Amino acid sequence: MADGDKAVPEREFPLKLPEFKCGAMEGLEPFRAAPEHNEALGFPGELVPDWKEKAIAYMGELARKNRAFQVYLDMCVKCGACTDKCHYYLGTGDPNNMPVARQDLLRSVYRRYYTFAGKYFPWLVGARDLTEDVLKEWYSYYHQCSECRRCSVFCPYGIDTAEITMAARDILDHVGIGMKYSNEIIGKVHKVGNNLGLPGKALKATLEDLEEDIEDDTGVSVRLPLDEKGADILLVTPSADFFAEPHIDGLIGYAKVFHETGASWTLSSYASEAANFGLFIGSYENMREVALRIRKAAEDLGVKRIVFGECGHAWRVAYSFLNTLAGPFDFLDQNYPIPQHILEYTWDAIQKGKLKFDKSKNDHYRLTYHDSCNVARASRMGDEPGGQFEIPRNVIKAVCNHFYDMPEETIREATLCCGGGGGLLTDDLMDLRIKGASPRMTALQQVTEDHGVTHMAAICAICKTQFSKVMPKYGYEMDSIVSVHQLVSNAIILTGQETEEDDADGAKAEEQP
Amino acid sequence: MLGTIYALLFYVATLLLVAGLVRKIWVYARTPAPLKIPTTPAPTTLGGVVLRIFMEVVFFQSLFKSNKWIWALGWMFHMSMWLVLLRHVRYFQENIWWIVELAQPFGTYAGFTMLIGLAGLLARRFLVNRVRYISAPSDYLMLVLLLLIVVTGLSMRWVAHTDIVMVKSYMTGLLRFRIGELPGDFNLLAHLALVAVLMIVFPISKLLHVPGVFFSPSRNQVDNAREKRHLAPWAAELEK
Numbered sequence: 001m002a003d004g005d006k007a008v009p010e011r012e013f014p015l016k017l018p019e020f021k022c023g024a025m026e027g028l029e030p031f032r033a034a035p036e037h038n039e040a041l042g043f044p045g046e047l048v049p050d051w052k053e054k055a056i057a058y059m060g061e062l063a064r065k066n067r068a069f070q071v072y073l074d075m076c077v078k079c080g081a082c083t084d085k086c087h088y089y090l091g092t093g094d095p096n097n098m099p100v101a102r103q104d105l106l107r108s109v110y111r112r113y114y115t116f117a118g119k120y121f122p123w124l125v126g127a128r129d130l131t132e133d134v135l136k137e138w139y140s141y142y143h144q145c146s147e148c149r150r151c152s153v154f155c156p157y158g159i160d161t162a163e164i165t166m167a168a169r170d171i172l173d174h175v176g177i178g179m180k181y182s183n184e185i186i187g188k189v190h191k192v193g194n195n196l197g198l199p200g201k202a203l204k205a206t207l208e209d210l211e212e213d214i215e216d217d218t219g220v221s222v223r224l225p226l227d228e229k230g231a232d233i234l235l236v237t238p239s240a241d242f243f244a245e246p247h248i249d250g251l252i253g254y255a256k257v258f259h260e261t262g263a264s265w266t267l268s269s270y271a272s273e274a275a276n277f278g279l280f281i282g283s284y285e286n287m288r289e290v291a292l293r294i295r296k297a298a299e300d301l302g303v304k305r306i307v308f309g310e311c312g313h314a315w316r317v318a319y320s321f322l323n324t325l326a327g328p329f330d331f332l333d334q335n336y337p338i339p340q341h342i343l344e345y346t347w348d349a350i351q352k353g354k355l356k357f358d359k360s361k362n363d364h365y366r367l368t369y370h371d372s373c374n375v376a377r378a379s380r381m382g383d384e385p386g387g388q389f390e391i392p393r394n395v396i397k398a399v400c401n402h403f404y405d406m407p408e409e410t411i412r413e414a415t416l417c418c419g420g421g422g423g424l425l426t427d428d429l430m431d432l433r434i435k436g437a438s439p440r441m442t443a444l445q446q447v448t449e450d451h452g453v454t455h456m457a458a459i460c461a462i463c464k465t466q467f468s469k470v471m472p473k474y475g476y477e478m479d480s481i482v483s484v485h486q487l488v489s490n491a492i493i494l495t496g497q498e499t500e501e502d503d504a505d506g507a508k509a510e511e512q513p
Numbered sequence: 514m515l516g517t518i519y520a521l522l523f524y525v526a527t528l529l530l531v532a533g534l535v536r537k538i539w540v541y542a543r544t545p546a547p548l549k550i551p552t553t554p555a556p557t558t559l560g561g562v563v564l565r566i567f568m569e570v571v572f573f574q575s576l577f578k579s580n581k582w583i584w585a586l587g588w589m590f591h592m593s594m595w596l597v598l599l600r601h602v603r604y605f606q607e608n609i610w611w612i613v614e615l616a617q618p619f620g621t622y623a624g625f626t627m628l629i630g631l632a633g634l635l636a637r638r639f640l641v642n643r644v645r646y647i648s649a650p651s652d653y654l655m656l657v658l659l660l661l662i663v664v665t666g667l668s669m670r671w672v673a674h675t676d677i678v679m680v681k682s683y684m685t686g687l688l689r690f691r692i693g694e695l696p697g698d699f700n701l702l703a704h705l706a707l708v709a710v711l712m713i714v715f716p717i718s719k720l721l722h723v724p725g726v727f728f729s730p731s732r733n734q735v736d737n738a739r740e741k742r743h744l745a746p747w748a749a750e751l752e753k
Contacts, residue, residue: 020642065747067544068730074537075725078652079587080637080644081579095646104647116717117651125718126649149731152552154579156569156587157722158731160550284547288751320549320738327742337739377552380736385554413554414578 008473009091009438013407013446017084018093025094029136030143030428033178040187041286044176051175052130056113058174059106062167063114069167072159073110076100082151082161087416088144091435096141099151099161105141106168109134139177142168144432146422147280147313148373153413165422166282173281181426182277189290193272194239200227200269206242207267214252219498222259224251224267227301231266233258234298235342236274236318237309238461246483247464250310253485254342256492261349265307271297274314275461279321280423291317291325304333307340310483312372312460313421315341319379343459344381346488347391350398357491362400365455365482368447369393369405370440370467371415372460386412392459392484399491404451410443418458420466434470441474457484516683519705520692526712533716534724541728545745555736562735569732583637590630596623597666604681605688624667631660655718658711665704675701 010016035045048054063070082099084090089097096102104126111118111127118127128134147162169179188197198206207224214222225231235258241251258265271293278287298306306329308318318339323329329338337344349355369392381387389412397403410416419436447453458464458481467481556562568574573591576584600620602613635656638648669675676696686693695701714720727733735741 017643020646064544065547065745067541067546067728068550070544071541071725071728071730075719075722075729077719077722078644078647078649079576079583080641080647081576081583083643083647085579095643098643098647100647123650124654125651149552152731154575156573156576156579157726158552158569158575158729160552160731163550284748285751288748323738323742324548324744324748339739378550380553380555383557385557385736388553413552 009435011442011445013442015090015439015442018090020095021093022095025092025144027140028432029140030426031180033180033183037183037187038176038178041183043173043178047176055130055171055175058171059110060114068163072163073107075157076159081154081156085151085154087419087439088436091438097144102141102145103161103164105137106164138168139172143179146417146424148417148421149377153377170282182280182423186277186286189273193270195273195275196239198239203242203269203272210252218494220494220496222255224255226267227269228266229301231264231303233263233265233305233307234301234303235265235267235307235309236271236294238274238311238314239272240461240465241309244465246481246486247461249486249489250483253489254309256489256494257346257349260494261354266301268297268301274308274311276314276317277423279313279317288325291322295326305336306338307342307345309342310459310485312374312462316374316378341381343391343395347395356493357399358493359399359401359491361490362487366402366453367396367400368453368456369396370456370458370463371411372458372463373415373417373421375459376413376415395484396457396487399487404447404453406443406447416440418463418466421462425462425466433466434473437470455480455482457482457487459484515697516692516694519695520687522709523687526709530712530715537716537721538724546730547745547748549734549738549743550730551734551736552731553736557736559735562733566732570726586630586633589626593623593627593630596620597627604684621670624663628663631656658707662704662707665700668700673700
């Protein structure tokens with residue numbers, strides 16, 4: 001930890017406010033990007049000599065180009081409503097992790113150069129000059145925000161710290177200070193098509209292996225097509241779904257649902273990534289470039305629909321921004337939402353009675369559901385506001401017998417971030433990730449005590465990876481986090497699937513040859 | 514003499530207030546919101562958005578969810594202020610509107626609830642370490658300024674009456690650019706000077722939350738990103 005405190009925060013519910021630990025996380029920095037990683041994204045490789053003028057000028061440009069930035073910087077009244085809402089503040093006790101304090105790191109500089117009061121009476125309004133120390137402070141604390149928008153829900157004016165964080169990271173990038181994890185990954189997407197840098201051939205082999213696994217498991221041949229021209233549906237899913245646990249079990253779930261509904265679908269090797277880290281660094285241009293790959297793939301493959309797999313921020317970019325960044329999508333079938341979430345697809349199929357389940361297959365789980373921040377507070381599913389909360393729960397309840405929600409103030413729009421979102425899912429920020437997860441882990445502990453909950457389902461690749469890493473620190477197994485479509489996959493009965501007895505006999509025979 | 518000084522003060526203050534606010538509102542309205550960022554769940558229709566903002570402006574809905582203390586103190590202060598302001602309209606008109614008549618009895622007592630609200634908010638700034646940490650001198654001074662306005666105002670109603678008929682004829686005169694005479698009472702002169710200060714700092718301070726709340730993209734956008742393409746003019750340039 002930045003403060004040398006290795007202890008996992010206490011877990012008591014209702015969430016307790018931490019003691020102030022001023023400077024506890026000061027100086028915590030993720031690795032900085034190498035020059036080539038910055039340059040690949042159109043940013044200067046290293047800190048430019050005239051960084052001060054550049055940063056101030058770019059701040060002004062952002063204020064002219066983005067109303068949110070301008071209005072949010074002006075109108076905060078410092079009421080304090082947000083101060084106890086950030087999971088990083090709750091987990092670290094560092095006052096600079098209170099949303100308003102985090103915003104003020106930048107607001108104080110904006111005021112100095114762009115407001116009357118800050119220009120002539122800086123001491124009065126807490127305005128300050130931009131210095132190299134301020135840049136360092138920005139780099140540190142704007143990488144302790146997961147852009148989860150929880151503060152925005154509770155702000156009387158809807159001020160969204162995520163917007164300020166994105167702007168700060170964008171300004172830093174523009175003077176040559178990039179973050180390694182995010183910038184390197186965006187570079188890979190521009191070059192190869194996914195965050196992992198997984199080339200088409202490797203992807204093909206992975207999918208074939210999965211097809212074999214499913215057939216071994218169920219006796220049914222379920223396809224995972226890649227680059228199939230003329231398919232109806234293009235599935236865009238986070239690349240973690242191709243190799244990580246429990247993500248991959250979710251991918252198997254999507255494939256089974258598509259199979260059972262008789263859909264003609266395909267993945268694309270060109271757009272083999274739903275994630276769009278351009279969002280995290282606040283770069284419209286990079287986010288647009290990544291999004292345009294999806295449009296190109298859809299056009300090249302001649303699909304009629306685009307469906308997104310389980311990924312939180314990807315769904316924000318898809319639902320809220322794709323039309324803006326890469327639209328209009330007039331070449332797609334207008335009878336379906338553009339784009340559609342895999343859960344919307346599955347829930348629709350369930351409602352139409354197209355899927356058969358044996359819910360008892362999930363009886364070894366007692367489940368709760370973690371609303372991922374970007375899905376909860378920055379997107380929607382279905383036709384009604386709040387569908388993003390109900391549809392995942394409806395699907396879980398359709399395939400599981402034991403479901404219990406966590407305390408109301410920690411779910412739905414008030415959901416707590418996993419602690420690894422917003423481009424912070426990197427090992428060099430592990431201290432922060434562990435502490436940031438503590439409010440969520442506290443809420444989980446509560447349902448474990450009250451209802452014996454053993455597993456938590458999520459629909460975000462980052463949440464899944466983050467939890468599988470940090471849950472062991474809180475006394476849960478690393479596989480206590482599951483994909484929602486993993487539950488679907490467990491329970492679904494495919495047409496022609498071997499019966500329970502056959503299956504059990506077969507499994508026994510294999511285990512004891 | 515006094516009448517002329519205060520007339521000048523109020524004309525300048527009014528000019529700065531109006532010009533400053535018009536300029537800011539113009540800037541807010543003209544600045545594009547490049548992306549759809551309503552905090553969801555968000556309304557899917559314009560009518561829904563109007564209702565959402567109404568609930569925020571009139572009932573402080575989000576603040577209510579957030580913190581009951583800040584909500585109670587803040588809401589009490591703001592609503593009392595509206596009543597007090599409404600009651601003050603009578604000093605600017607010959608024929609008093611019925612709504613102003615109606616507000617009169619409530620408005621006179623609203624000064625006290627306004628005082629309680631402000632005092633509570635100021636106390637929070639000192640007593641709650643989270644709020645103290647984020648407070649700049651201007652945050653305290655703004656509350657002090659409002660408190661002094663309320664105290665001087667209440668003193669005229671409950672302690673030392675001023676010649677209110679004379680004040681009224683002065684104010685109605687100002688509206689017609691006729692400068693009359695003001696009573697020389699200290700509490701009146703202090704009250705008016707502080708109000709002028711408030712008007713002057715309004716467009717260059719956090720009081721910009723008043724127009725700002727209507728322009729907050731996380732609250733005023735319709736959740737219809739999939740149905741309707743949203744594109745900022747500068748972003749459209751990228752497509753050329």
